Amino acid sequence: MPQPDHVTALAEADESMLPEDLVPYFQKCRDKLGFVPNVLRAWLLRPEKLRTFIKLYDELMLGPSGLSKLEREMIAVVVSSWNRCYYCLVAHGAAVRKLSDDPQLGEMMAFNYRVAELPHRQRAMLDFAVKLTAAPYDVAEADRDALSQHGFSDEDVFDICEVAGFFNYTNRVAHGVDMMPNVEYHTLAR
């Protein structure tokens, strides 16, 4: 079984480091998912930063937005595919499968989103996210206009930028510390 048996290549933080107010959050993960996602255990190396990271993540991916939760996960996966981030492809690929109840959609987002027969609106959203990932300095007025024409509001455009941006951040942390996903993700929602 060649997946490395570690959370990250750095020292593993002990859960005794977990700030007291976050204990219920970890418990909720165990109750709902059956495990604490390794990204949280990785962040535990810098325990004072974990709280804000969780808050940012939850607002961004689960909070109110003109983008559905599935759409935000689709952005997460296409960005992570461009960056070839193993952790996020495994964990968020599972989320796409689960939220869409369509395992093939997860595969398409992870391998090459362009093959999917998506509503034009979603295709435009993903094209924008990938361009912003691959060549951010090439994004121009015409790209924002394309989103408007598909009905995205200015707030939606902001959210697309932020979700795409955020996974460019976590992809890099994951690559930088060699973060491994919980093995449970692999079989989720197949």
Added chain:
Amino acid sequence: MPQPDHVTALAEADESMLPEDLVPYFQKCRDKLGFVPNVLRAWLLRPEKLRTFIKLYDELMLGPSGLSKLEREMIAVVVSSWNRCYYCLVAHGAAVRKLSDDPQLGEMMAFNYRVAELPHRQRAMLDFAVKLTAAPYDVAEADRDALSQHGFSDEDVFDICEVAGFFNYTNRVAHGVDMMPNVEYHTLAR
């Protein structure tokens, strides 16, 4: 279900085009796999070329070689991952899962082979295959030497080059004609 419901974006060839001598081969596919792989149905558009394509494929991937069948499939997947070929990632990702009996290995090859804890020999083989794919003009004596030092014979080096090269060929045909994998692959050997 957003995976396009076609074999390719080109006219679909009728199985009546299948040359008589290949009928048993298609039957063998149905018996063993339960279906005829779409790549063969795609090639049926040019039926006179199908025979040689099958022969080449079988010699390359199943014939005698210093590389195991699993190793050849691992090369297939890392090359297809670099080229982001949906067809080959789905079909050959399934083959890696099946031959290795390790679904995670399939995911690692498809997403980012560098995270896997592989024997040094296999890692060297895949590094060579990816370099030959991404920047063929950069492959030099030192790269071949690295393979020799891991025990690969000259015949093995040739086979690595040929398998890597072959998937650079089929990846491009698949991209060029928008070839879709049989949906059965998705659930195979999970």
Added chain:
Amino acid sequence: MPQPDHVTALAEADESMLPEDLVPYFQKCRDKLGFVPNVLRAWLLRPEKLRTFIKLYDELMLGPSGLSKLEREMIAVVVSSWNRCYYCLVAHGAAVRKLSDDPQLGEMMAFNYRVAELPHRQRAMLDFAVKLTAAPYDVAEADRDALSQHGFSDEDVFDICEVAGFFNYTNRVAHGVDMMPNVEYHTLAR
């Protein structure tokens, strides 16, 4: 004066949207800097997300860390230089000039950090941050080892990854919404 006269290309949020608890923060900006950084006014389009963004930023760039505040700003600028992010180059270039009291250091970080005669430790830190930005999938054990050999702890490595990752996030939001820096930054600490 060709710098666009807008905060972003999206609808400009009214400061009346500012959540009450953040009013003192904006006031503190005005007192200390003389203005509210445009990045905060941009985020005001999604006012409920502003609080966490501020908290993340402050912990990351101003909180306790084995990296000095100047080192974190140097990472910010070299990442933004790779991504050619006008907003961050102007705003964080100013921060490097101010914290280092060395205007030329700001120019070197913004134009090409490799010309600078830096302590080897800082050069290694910036090389890692740029590699993680430009080709995150190429970062490997050897890159982390190089940081260790220059005395960076595992927590420091995490912080380097996080700061570099974070600016890959904000650079993309800035590009995506065409965010313009406050003109005051241009003359700061020259």
Added chain:
Amino acid sequence: MPQPDHVTALAEADESMLPEDLVPYFQKCRDKLGFVPNVLRAWLLRPEKLRTFIKLYDELMLGPSGLSKLEREMIAVVVSSWNRCYYCLVAHGAAVRKLSDDPQLGEMMAFNYRVAELPHRQRAMLDFAVKLTAAPYDVAEADRDALSQHGFSDEDVFDICEVAGFFNYTNRVAHGVDMMPNVEYHTLAR
């Protein structure tokens, strides 16, 4: 004379390895060309694979197709130019010169096909082949449509993909084993 004096950097196969049924083929090469192309001598290292390689090559480049033999050779050379494959540029550059009776056409295909004043149909064909070589995941419906609009049938599109794909295969084998062309090609059809 700096062209390496070898067929490949690997062990050179003895012609005694040549399967009996292929002896007439080698003889035909000697009769028609005056020499056996080195690519065949390279493949002799894996003699059981040589037969199918020859068959594939002949069907692809010489068999019935909506593309002329010259057009197939033009694709061969522009693909090999993108991949900077010395063997194929020398051998197939000579083929373009010979089939077209226009040495300058050979030079243009090898150096930069875009300078040539070609029929729009051929220019579209080469643009497609180069895009499929350089960025296969970017090829989309619009690219296939452009071919249709220039009168290419679906079978022709398949053949363009296959020829372009095939040279992405042989270019990589040639780079991988450092295959050198027969010196006779250099002066052919100048």
Added chain:
Amino acid sequence: MPQPDHVTALAEADESMLPEDLVPYFQKCRDKLGFVPNVLRAWLLRPEKLRTFIKLYDELMLGPSGLSKLEREMIAVVVSSWNRCYYCLVAHGAAVRKLSDDPQLGEMMAFNYRVAELPHRQRAMLDFAVKLTAAPYDVAEADRDALSQHGFSDEDVFDICEVAGFFNYTNRVAHGVDMMPNVEYHTLAR
């Protein structure tokens, strides 16, 4: 102060090497600028070549042309920004600031010219210069047509090509020999 304290990484030429007829030119630099630009001191290593280099530079950047001196300096800076040339960004960034009397314009040209609100004609000119720098083989008839449509004459197109080309030359000499700009440029026209 981390800017290296040398003209170049090569042996520094003594001003006694200066050909007699160029002594007045160096004096004029000192009178007008207060210093001799380091690029001239770098070229003094090959004193017989300095005369022609000066002549070429003066004709190109100061001689009669349909492009204003400022426009030529803007091309210089966007090309140098693409190539990340520290010397030219510092020296010619200062020239843009001075000629335009607009420090922000200098920053925009150096960091990312696409954010600037320029007359369409100038934007087209810079787009052409950057494309010619980044992917010269992609420049085509349509790109020249875009310039014509903005009123550039054939002579102007030639001058745009020449100025862009010239800085691709000097950027590479500067990178190749690690040329450092005179520190006086940093504060010029801020």
Added chain:
Amino acid sequence: MPQPDHVTALAEADESMLPEDLVPYFQKCRDKLGFVPNVLRAWLLRPEKLRTFIKLYDELMLGPSGLSKLEREMIAVVVSSWNRCYYCLVAHGAAVRKLSDDPQLGEMMAFNYRVAELPHRQRAMLDFAVKLTAAPYDVAEADRDALSQHGFSDEDVFDICEVAGFFNYTNRVAHGVDMMPNVEYHTLAR
């Protein structure tokens, strides 16, 4: 014959524009080569600039240097190969063939210089020139040291940089104006 029948895509300058003092130079070209190289006829569009261009070219390629004339032409061709400049590959490829009396050397420089069995010194020189062309910001002290270790003096390093830089200039002018080589070059020194 698909090579465009023009000097450049711009207005063709009349030879009556030739400054009087350059008439003998054009005559010398006709006497020695049998024709005036098209690059000079292209520059005639800006006749006042032709004189300095000729002077620069002659000093650089024919003047005293630690690099032989052939070595300078080899640099010209490998740079032009990287940039895929048809004009320079045809014209300077011919020069390499002529100066070396080895047509194959010309082909290797134009197609892929890495296949050539060159003295280590020349290989190092060409590696440096190509790196300076392809990724100038990556050239570092170690690259200059490699040249020193092969016996190149500081003046030689300067000349390598200048010749490589110069062809990055002329390649871009040639691409920018679609400059075509004189057809006589094709058959020269085959």
